[in-house]
Amino acid sequence: MSKRHSVKYKLDRRMGENIWGRPKSPVNKREYGPGQHGQRRKGKLSDFGVQLRAKQKLKGYYGDVSEKQFHKIYVDAARMRGDTGENLIGLLERxxxxxxxxxxxxxxxxxxxxxxxxxxxxxxxxxxxxxxxxxxxxxxxxxxxxxxxxxxxxxxxxxxxxxxxxxxxxxxxxxxxxxxxVPAFADVPYPVQMEPNLVVEFYSR
Missing domain, CATH: 3.10.290.10 (RNA-binding S4 domain)
Structure with a gap:
């Protein structure tokens, strides 16, 4: 069974964070994006950009789930009682x-x-x-x-x-x-900060 190192590492570099907390992540040495212009991409993100990044990070953490599948999970979370962000994490952890x-x-x-x-x-x-x-x-x-x-x-x-x-x-x-x-958001051992509230904001625009 092959291990998809390239995919994991590409995600890490794109996010600028070691999202799985792995010791071999290239972000541990290079905290900038991939490509020849990676070091220059440090502009301030808009509110939309911050929300999009939060969504990409959470989606990527769970194996880069497809957008269609991830949006369906959000819709299911929004239909449930209680906090949508908490529900989203609960469904992902299930x-x-x-x-x-x-x-x-x-x-x-x-x-x-x-x-x-x-x-x-x-x-x-x-x-x-x-x-x-x-x-x-x-x-x-x-x-x-x-x-x-x-x-x-x-x-x-x-x-x-x-x-x-x-x-x-x-x-x-x-x-x-x-x-x-089913765990609460605070129970889930993410190596980096996840922001499900920003994911909710992204989809509810």
Whole structure:
């Protein structure tokens, strides 16, 4: 299974931030955009530009979700009761690929999408190969028996780069995770500041 380093690093450089908190990110050495004019692009952003950047950063963090899919998640969040920004984060964190990444079954969110697509994951005993599948509290997610010894999985489990958040109960010896609750925005361990309120402003213009 290939790792899409170029895509991750391109996103990091475009945002000017190490959005996944990875030690090998090029932003750690070069905090400017890609291309020959990257160092000169430091103009002040308009309100629209700030909102657009917040949307691109959040969308990129979850594996560069397509615009159509991301907008649908926003529409669903806006229809729910409560704060739309909180609802948006809750729906993004319920995506199966996000849960797989949070549980440290894979090293990146891009690998998580591919891992689910290739049929390596079961939810409540049934194979699910849709990365955008919405997990519910109480669902048990597990790595398929044949996939538990894959180098990708073993590398991710042993990585000290990030911790498993407390809204997941993970047993790495069995490669299972129970989704205990939908997290609030403050519960999600983003390495950089995310601003879902600006994303809401962007779509509600």
């Amino acid at each position: 995506r199966l690929d996000a849960v797989i990444y949070r549980a440290k079954f894979v090293p990146t969110v891009f690998a998580a999408r591919q891992f689910v697509n290739h049929g390596h994951i079961r939810v409540n005993g049934k194979r699910v190969n849709i990365p955008s599948y919405q997990v519910r509290p109480g669902d048990v997610i597990e790595v398929r028996e044949k996939s538990k010894q894959l180098a990708l999985v073993l590398e991710a489990v042993q990585s000290a780069e990030r911790d498993v958040p407390d809204y997941l109960d993970v047993d790495h010896s069995k490669m299972t995770a129970t989704y205990s609750r």
